Amino acid sequence: MPQLQSTLGDFSVLPISVPGVPAYPKSTVHHLYVRKNTPKIPTPDDDRSLFLTNVPVDSTHLHIRSLFTSLVGAGRFESVTFEDERKPSSQALADLLPAQAVRLATHAKKRKRADDEDAEHAREEELARLPPTWNRPLRKAGGTAVVVLADEKSVERVLKSVAKANKTGKYPVWGEGLPAQSTILGAKWLKAHIRLNFPDTDLVEAAVNQFFTVYNNREKEAAELAKRLRNEPDEDGFVTVTSGGGRTAPAKRAQAEEARRKMLEKAEKKREELSNFYRFQLRERKKEEEAELVKRFEEDRRRVDAMREKRGKFRPES
Amino acid sequence: MTSSPAKRRKTDHSDGAVLSDAISAAVRQPTTFVLETAELLAESRFDYERSLEGVDELLRRLKTSIEAIETHEAIPINDAxxxxxxxHGVIVPFPEPGPPKDSNYKLAFSKPAAFNVVGSYVSRTMVKVQEDHAVDMIVVIPKEVLQEKDYLNLRYFYKRAYYAAKFAAxxxxxxxxxxxxxxxxLNDNPLLPTVSLKPxxxxxxxxVIPCAPDGYFPKQKLGATAGLIRSGADDDKKAHAPTPFYNxxxxxxxxxxxxLRVLKQAxxxxxxxxxxxxLGRIWLRQRGFGGAMSRGGFGHFEWSVLMALLLQTGGRKETAALSPSLNPSQLFKATIQYLAATDFLKKPFILGSKEEGLEAIRESGPVIYDAPRQLNLAYKMSSSSGFLLQQFAKWTHALLNDKSVDQFAPTFITKVNQPALMFDLNASLDMPEDYAEATGSREKLWTFGNKVHNVLKRALGDRAKLVSVHTAGLPMWSPRDSQRLASDSTVSIGILFDPSNMSRTVDHGPPAEEKKEAEKFRRxxxxxxELRRFKDGSILETxxxxGSTPAELCEEIVRYILQLHLKIPTYSESLTFYTRGFASLVGKPTDAAAFAGARAAFETFEKDIRGLEDLPLHVRQLAPIAPELRNATIEPPAPGSPKHAPKPMDVVIFFEASGKWPDNLAAIQRAKIAFLLRIGTLLSxxxxxxxxxxxxxxxxxxxxxxxxxxxxxxxxxxxxxxxxSDLEEVLLDRRTKDKTLDQHLRTESATLLANFRRLYNHLPLxxxxxxxxTTRFPALSPTIRLLKRWFDSHKLSSHFPTDLIELLALHIFLAPHPWPQPSSPAVGFLRVLLFLAQWDWRSEPLVIDTSSYSNDASDETLSKVDASSAATRLEAWRNLDPAMNRVVLLVCTPGDPSGTSHTTLDGHPSPSKVVAARMTALARxxxxxxxxxxxxxxxxxxxRQLLFVPALSDFDILLHLNKKALKATSRVYEHDDPNDVEPHHSSGKFKNLDTRTGxxxxxxxxxxxxxxLNQLATTYAGPLVFFQGSEDDATIGAIWNPLVxxxxxxxxxxxxxxxxALAEGRKRKVESESESSGEEEDDLVEVDRExxxxxxxxxxxxxxxxxxVKGQ
Incomplete structure (x- = not known):
């Protein structure tokens, strides 16, 4: 059946036919939206990748691979990255890097971190990661993914075959030809989750240890960096003055707060001793009290007015 | 403080009129109440011009037509x-027993001596909400047709009935x-038939009320002890039973x-x-009181006469009890205080100086004696209604002295006499048809009810704070009908338990030595x-x-004693109890032991943790935060078994303050893991x-x-x-306030901080x-459980933190006004529903105020919740977030004055606005x-059926889950391979089977x-809202979000x-060949439901x- 609408904005609409399951026997059509990938920050693979949105929530790498295989045949699909996977790992990295180091690193604007250093950090962090509790995470409903294909030509072929599918009404089938275990959700999936909630303690211990190794190293690095920076003028010729090189321990902070509180208390006490001492104070206090009284009265009146506006507040229930 | 005249002058001229208003109002009492009552009065004022249009004209016509009735000489009563x-076809409504057939008593009719309009029509004190508006006109029977001896043997009342019949004709x-x-x-008094005219x-x-001339009958002969209904011919006065009601x-x-004169003067x-x-009329009406005997016999008339008399007398040394310069709400409060403080049931309450002896006044029922007019104002009241009135006055008085709560709505707005919301045990009893004992011309049913009350009150003793017996009113009847229709002969019984005595299974009577007392008890x-000997050597009647629950015990006693004294068969169908409906929904009496067991297990756990020696930090506190450990789960806590996965109870552990925690949030979390691993190893x-x-x-x-x-x-x-970890909170707080950070990081930290505080500060508290x-109020725990059951059955629970539901229940125990604290779960539950139905959470915060109960020192550390600051806070939230995306309900507790820790989870309001509105609708x-x-x-x-069956048709979608599969899923063993879904891993599956048995x-x-559900809800947070009751509820409801x-x-x-466009385009194609319209439509998408x-x-x-799917 020919379609009137095969595009939506700059997306091509790829309808996927979804066979019914016992709980919902109706077979349905899912709409996937495809376009050439044009990210704001270009990467070398952009020319041969596609951007998908509205991916089904139960998508896996296998699902997407089989979908593209059915569109353009085998051998052209390279990889898929889902939105939740694409989340910059640098966020977690930044969290992991001791806070001071991050701040100081941004100070040294020109400092370029070599790519391999980044990769090294990522590897370290991967080891410190705790085991996942879901063996098959659900995708966000309406989420996106980026598919990398073999070459530029494949991209064109995919788009062409999408248009063809629209025209002929022969839609690719979701999850067709996949091995049974890769489609499993439901009871086994939840069971696995319950089991994965309690990982092997050795694994966890190793991850925690690895974390602290990295953490301690980085903290040391940061301290050294801070020390170095103390004597180095930045591009405008200013030298950043930092305190003592060490961190301000929270204990010290607590002490400072304590001291502040004591000081305030002292001042309060002194003030109290001198209140009711002069006549003008008495007079002023009285004035304040009166003002307070008037304020309260007005407030009450306002509240009653507000109650009146709401119906039924003054009508006894029957 | 003293101030010199000079100073005063100075303040005076700076004041406005507002100040003097404010001072005069605030000095004497809280202003809000005065303003609110003023508003109530303005709202309630009855529009006489409009509603009673033409009544004066009608009254005039009435008078003329009565005056025109032909007079006649005395003729025998039966002939007349x-x-x-x-x-005319009118049957004379003689009171029972009617005049004997052979009576030679004679009746005459002559023109009435006077007409007078009396009552609240003349004093203009009717209110809008009154059930019916009546204008009373009295018609005085002329002296010449009466004889002095007419006060005997209903003779006057026969004449009066004849007058009424003549008027009717x-x-x-x-x-x-x-x-x-x-x-x-009139007022359900069978002696006083009255003509009622409804335009x-x-x-x-x-x-139209026929009445006797003022002071015609000698009052000294009408004392309470005089017996005026004399059967037979003997004249021995002493032999006649006193007829106080008749008199x-x-x-x-x-x-x-x-x-009328007294009131005019006042x-x-x-x-x-x-x-x-x-105000008095409204107060009485909200409590079901009225002048009619079926409504307690204390109505507006009695109230105003009492107040008028108190303005003259009633104080110390015969001075006036009330000052005429008081304002209306003060007068009201003072009268309430009078009613609350005076025990007019035990001792006659005498107003003014009496001339006659006390014996002439005393009656078995309540007495409020107006000495100058020698009348017991409370003569229509039964002892049941007397107690009830007094209780109402006491509760209201207590409420009016409690400045921390809303005094106005419970006093005047709430409908108080709803038996289901008021009494712990309600029952109804049909009067046996052969019951014939009627005393002193009162209705049979009234007498029966009174007897039931007296028997029950004595039988229940201190188990019950209040025993109320209520009978139906008398119906009206047409003048052409030969006497009245049979009235509803059901007696409603309401019993209010005393929590401290209601569960007692053994009652001790007097010791055997006190023969007289023991004999009385036995009778x-x-x-x-039976006589029993106790450990301390005493031998008591016992x-x-x-029964095992208070309601069962009470029912048992009531059934027994009614059978004994009123010959009501124990399992008679005429006696129905209305308590069983809710009791079965919240478990068994053994549940208390299960909760205690859970608590004991926690104590063992605490001991085990504290006993660990090699912990790097010293344990400061181990705080439970599980509902099982606060008596608040629907099902009593049950331990796990090979068939049931154990359900862990949440506990948080606090260590001594330490500088060893790393100065980084992620590192703290990892350090906690290391810590937990260590505790785990040490424990095992x-x-x-x-x-x-x-x-x-x-x-x-x-x-x-x-x-x-x-x-x-x-x-x-x-x-x-x-x-x-104490450092975690400090770091989060610092991050939240750090202005140099990104906004989204700060919001994230704020959410984490809120989660932290909820988990470690608020939940333990x-x-x-x-x-x-729950230990202080025995009914609180079952109320919470019943309420949770309700939330479950309506599939609301998945949206409500369990602690919030508990707070809702607690609230009605801390602020029960106008009733006392509930002492049974059913009452507690129904009152929470009432509260939820009336709670306007859009503009009112809920303040859990424990100030009146916290007398122990530990509570002083908690800041007192201030209602006005809570209101200000809510207002601020509503201004900041009018769509209620962040805060919906505000529930301020002593531990959390900010009011959001129990109503937001993970930065999201729970319940959300939609769900909160659904809760209100369901409660309504x-x-x-x-x-x-x-x-x-x-x-x-x-x-069960009306309140606990969900309206599944409200949901767009219903997911029916497979219970068997769920059960299997809930059992996961340590030896299970998490990846056994992969076939090449499943080879060890059968080997595992052996190890996992047991x-x-x-x-x-x-x-x-x-x-x-949680997975689905996070995945489809936009288009769908899911609803589920208890955790294992196998039917999940969902509705499409109409906004998206x-x-x-x-x-x-x-x-x-x-x-x-795709969908519509298809349709268009089918209908016609016309082209699709504008381009901009192409970019529209809709939720793909299928x-x-x-x-x-x-x-x-x-x-x-x-x-x-709904509709499919």
């Missing part, structure tokens, strides 16, 4: 009645087609005009008198009473009861009966709490331990608070049902059904969308049995 029937001709004419017993236009009645009726019938001397009368209790080394499992949270961020430790005892009790109050319809059904809601079927499954904090059904296309829309449902079915797999 016959003649009237023959001429005349009026039915005069007002034919204009008004409907009936007879009614076809207008919503009011005119009552008072006779006196009252001649006192209309004197009381109105003149005290400007606020009328308004105070109206009252019959065979039930009663043993077998120290105790052989403990296994520990380190579990991972479903955390999205590294800075969140990442892990917990499940500690499982071999007996199946499990705890889930999380560690508190909450746990402690609820536990304390529930209260409506309760209102309609009355006490019958307590019947087993009614209570093994305990892994702890399960969240039931699989709830796990699935159709929108223009962009990347990253939440939910599954299909192009609109695709979403297909996804849901795939996610649920075999767990979802079927998906039912």
């Amino acid at each position: 009645a016959k003649k009237l029937k023959k001429a 005349a009026l039915q001709i005069e007002f034919d087609g204009v008004a409907d004419l009936t007879f009614e017993s 076809r236009k207008g919503d009011y009645r005119i009552r 008072s009726t006779l006196k009252a019938d001649g006192s209309y005009v004197p009381y 109105e003149k001397s005290c400007p606020a008198f009328k308004d105070a009368c109206m 009252f209790w019959g065979e039930k009473s 009663l043993i009861w077998t 080394e120290a105790k052989t009966n403990i296994t520990t499992h380190l579990g991972l949270e479903d955390a999205q961020l590294e800075t969140q709490n990442l892990a917990y430790l499940d500690v499982v005892y071999s007996n199946g009790v499990a705890f889930r331990l999380r560690i508190h 909450h746990n402690q608070m609820i536990r304390t109050y 319809s529930a209260t409506r049902v309760v209102r309609e059904k009355g006490t019958a809601i307590g019947l087993p079927d009614a209570g 093994e305990m499954p892994l702890p399960l904090a969240t039931h699989p059904a709830r796990l699935l 059904s159709r929108r223009s296309f962009r990347v990253n829309l939440l939910g599954n969308y299909k192009p609109v 695709a979403i449902l297909a996804e849901v079915a795939r996610i649920g797999g075999e767990l979802v049995e079927r998906i039912v």
